[in-house]
Amino acid sequence: MFLAALIACGISGVLILIRIVLGKTTFDRVLAVNSLGTIIVIGIALHGFYSDRPEFLDIAIVYALINFIGTVAVLKLFSTGSLGELKK
């Protein structure tokens, strides 16, 4: 059951990688990378249950946090050209 769910995560991950390679604009690629990160979070949790070591859930929590912050930071860097100005 966990193996079938892991195979489904792998299939959709490969399909999203096709969109990352083919994507026309930057927003397509950022959106696809965010979805790939979500699928990787689910895959880490499922692999922890599949191999009877649920401690992998800590890594999944940290991956979800880094995924959100990375996506917003890349979008801000792409739109404004910097990650924030230093005050003088």
Add this chain to the structure above:
Amino acid sequence: MDLVLDITTGICFFIGSLSIIIGACGLIKLPDVFSRIHAAGMIDTGGTAFFVLGMIFQTGWSLITVKLILIGVFIFFTSPVTSHVTANLARKSNLMPVGKKIGKLL
């Protein structure tokens, strides 16, 4: 009781797998950024919610359940923020949706 929980987990995993595969196919097939956001939101809400629910049925009450609920709540609240930021910046950089050539409404 164990068999009932296994069947419930299987149904939840089936719906979640169907949701993420449909979302990935839509991310390839749909023609535009603004419509691909719909497919990405389907992966984030449907897939994550049903996978987390299935894994919660498999564990019972322990610390693992709290961590699973934490993952589910966090992705549930950050996915609309990411979609909104992406759509807002795509609109500000003069991308039009497909089929709105005149484009005064959006």
